[in-house]
Amino acid sequence: MPVSIYRLSVPVFVRGLKVLSTLLEEAEAHAAANGIALEVLVNARLAPDMLPLSGQIQRVSDTAKNALGRLSGKGAPSFPDTETTMAELKARLEKTIAYLQSVPEAELKGSETREVKLNVGKLGVTFSGEDYLLEFALPNFFFHVTTAYDILRHNGVEIGKTDYLGPYG
Structure with missing residues (x-):
């Protein structure tokens, strides 16, 4: 039996978002224990031309919710990128998880062949739903999760x- 697009997306995105939320809790504990203002971590970046932690969290959220929106053909909720505190970043992750969990599996049936058009850089790219998820959305999601971890x-x-x-079982 083939693995469904739902199984390849929703549980994977939700797990990554929950892990990221736990990492933010670890960051809060670290800041408290070491007298570091949380905004220092929220605004930290690895290089001057990279997004700060807040931007990484926003891109993780956008990638997950937009993937489901594109694959379902129904669009995704828009969250403005206004988070400036750790609490707001954690709330965004929770809102994203709630949205992902609200998408019924039936809405993604047949999405492996749905045409997904994106502008990647200056190029317009067309994917099948399956290729979009496996070759763009998941790699992009994990790039930003990893970068947040690295920050x-x-x-x-x-x-x-x-x-x-994260935990298993």
């Missing part, structure tokens, strides 16, 4: 690979 780790938050992978 926190770079700023002294004591997290490791098992924190990134």
